[in-house]
């Protein structure tokens with residue numbers, strides 16, 4: 001606006017190489033270059049404007065999303081973008097759309113659960129967007145309990161078809177994104193019935209709409225489920241309702257990698273575990289962990305820049321007031337979120353590696369790491385999305401009153417993000433899965449079966465059950481070994497305590513239900529240990545760039561010590577640390593905040609977000625917040641006229657009536 005960088009002084013304070021940190025954040029130089037190029041391309045294109053979203057009515061909003069998705073596809077083709085570049089372009093367009101489900105779930109479901117033949121038939125159509133697909137699992141009556149789904153797929157040997165049917169109101173498909181108004185096809189989950197026998201839930205490719213005029217095919221009732229939380233936000237998505245009235249599909253449209261139905265109607269299972277039917281969810285949970293760091297870093301970038309711009313109190317001798325970022329309370333709320341954004345980035349990278357490793361093993365029929373992959377994706381999805389949703393809301397509060405304006409970008413970001421705590425598995429339901437995995441691991445200790453992967457720390461259970469932290473000075477908390485021992489012993493002791501309590505119940509399932517609140521806490525402790533240990537492992541790698549490692553070490557310590565402070569009840573009650581050591585951790589945390597303070601702006605610049613992507617006046621790169629806020633207010637449609645519409649109908653008569661009353 002005035003061409004001045006109002007945050008220049010802050011940027012000059014940085015003690016590390018920001019460009020090198022950008023590469024660490026992106027994951028590699030290549031990833032940085034792609035991301036940088038595509039984000040600028042999107043930002044410069046008026047076709048991807050998004051600042052008017054909160055003002056639009058649903059129909060207008062939705063049509064605008066359809067236009068953008070079509071335009072994005074046109075640009076992808078025109079520019080010959082690779083798969084990686086196209087995914088980045090959709091990410092930077094930053095508008096939830098049916099394409100998320102098409103590329104994010106429909107295609108992966110066919111890839112993961114379809115046979116070679118099925119993949120060859122359906123994937124080329126999906127890749128060219130000649131068909132558009134959704135993921136139709138959840139029903140009105142059941143979401144978490146997948147085994148409770150009611151839609152049926154009954155094999156008819158006479159015609160070699162499945163008959164898909166919604167027998168009850170609660171069996172109506174409810175929630176699938178892209179289903180409401182767009183998808184031509186869906187991977188639909190239904191109970192497979194052959195010869196009167198129910199074989200449980202399986203996936204089927206079902207055509208829903210005509211490829212000629214988009215009308216629903218015979219027997220199909222489909223529509224949108226209605227407005228969701230927040231203005232704009234996730235209302236760009238057509239989450240749908242769907243009912244089947246004896247819809248027939250050919251037998252070869254059952255996804256048959258895990259199990260098959262023969263021409264004669266015989267049900268056969270491959271040598272692969274039935275849980276592979278849930279494989280798409282494992283894949284998406286892994287991507288959601290990576291996305292948590294994006295959403296949180298975005299909110300943190302806004303709150304950090306604004307905290308450096310905003311001044312309140314503290315003026316001395318007529319000088320400027322204090323920047324709110326210098327208040328210790330502001331730092332204590334903001335810097336752990338900054339550290340969490342980095343921590344989630346690195347654990348997301350690791351989880352991607354783990355997922356790739358499991359997928360490669362599955363190709364060779366090695367299913368040994370599947371339970372670990374399920375527990376890690378479920379647990380980390382839960383812990384990172386909960387922290388991110390809470391963190392975005394905290395960032396809104398960190399921005400004071402202006403954070404509540406849509407132009408801060410934070411209300412919409414929160415409204416879009418918060419369902420991540422529910423979709424792809426309710427966070428509590430997923431933590432209970434982790435708890436089951438932990439209880440199984442504890443029950444096998446001493447059986448000779450060595451715990452592996454993320455539970456390998458349980459291999460030293462005797463030590464972890466009785467060790468005492470040897471921290472004596474605040475600086476001792478900077479040793480990775482001190483942090484790891486505290487987190488490992490806390491997680492181990494919480495799991496063992498649950499396992500011991502479970503033995504008091506004659507019926508294990510009853511015990512599990514009764515102790516579920518404690519089990520969830522044990523699962524959280526285990527997942528936080530994974531995040532801390534993956535951050536520490538990241539620091540063992542070669543990290544080029546002046547001062548970059550030092551900044552990451554400070555952030556890693558802030559992340560760990562803040563968790564230790566927040567959950568000190570766990571650490572103290574299990575006897576892993578003393579009250580004195582907890583207090584020393586807090587002292588160390590304060591000095592880490594002072595270390596990060598001069599680098600805070602540079603640490604959020606390292607995310608390399610364009611102003612377009614941030615979509616926030618408070619977070620704009622140049623920090624010129626006030627003129628921009630002032631100008632934006634006048635652009636609000638309510639200010640199109642000085643005297644509002646409705647004055648003559650509702651304000652004037654009121655004022656006149658009050659005048660008459662006053663005269664009386």
Ligand SMILES: CCCCC/C=C\C/C=C\C/C=C\C/C=C\C/C=C\CCCCC(=O)SCCNC(=O)CCNC(=O)[C@H](O)C(C)(C)COP(=O)(O)OP(=O)(O)OC[C@H]1O[C@@H](n2cnc3c(N)ncnc32)[C@H](O)[C@@H]1OP(=O)(O)O
Nearest residue numbers: 094143144145146275278291295374412413416423424425
């Ligand atoms: C301002 C604008 C901003 C714009 C954007 C800004 C920011 C956005 C940023 C990010 C966006 C975020 C992400 C984007 C990416 C994609 C998201 C897009 C859209 C959202 C899509 C959402 C789609 C859905 O929700 S699909 C539906 C998902 N449904 C669920 O998850 C259901 C959950 N339930 C279950 O998974 C299961 O029912 C269960 C709870 C696991 C229980 O299953 P059950 O069979 O009953 O099993 P049981 O407990 O008895 O266990 C048996 C046995 O199986 C093991 N098991 C279970 N599951 C699995 C598995 N998946 N894999 C492997 N093994 C599994 C279990 O451990 C047991 O093992 P064992 O017998 O004990 O050994």
Ligand SMILES: Cc1cc2nc3c(=O)[nH]c(=O)nc-3n(C[C@H](O)[C@H](O)[C@H](O)COP(=O)(O)OP(=O)(O)OC[C@H]3O[C@@H](n4cnc5c(N)ncnc54)[C@H](O)[C@@H]3O)c2cc1C
Nearest residue numbers: 135136137138142143144175176177419422423424425428
């Ligand atoms: C924005 C959005 C997009 C979605 N997109 C899709 C999609 O594309 N495709 C699709 O198929 N689905 C989709 N879903 C559905 C989503 O996957 C489910 O809503 C989710 O899995 C949660 O299930 P539920 O709604 O049945 O919750 P419920 O299970 O009914 O949860 C209600 C409460 O009960 C608790 N609870 C449930 N079971 C237990 C238990 N065993 N122990 C303790 N507590 C329990 C939960 O913690 C929660 O507090 C979407 C949902 C949303 C919000």
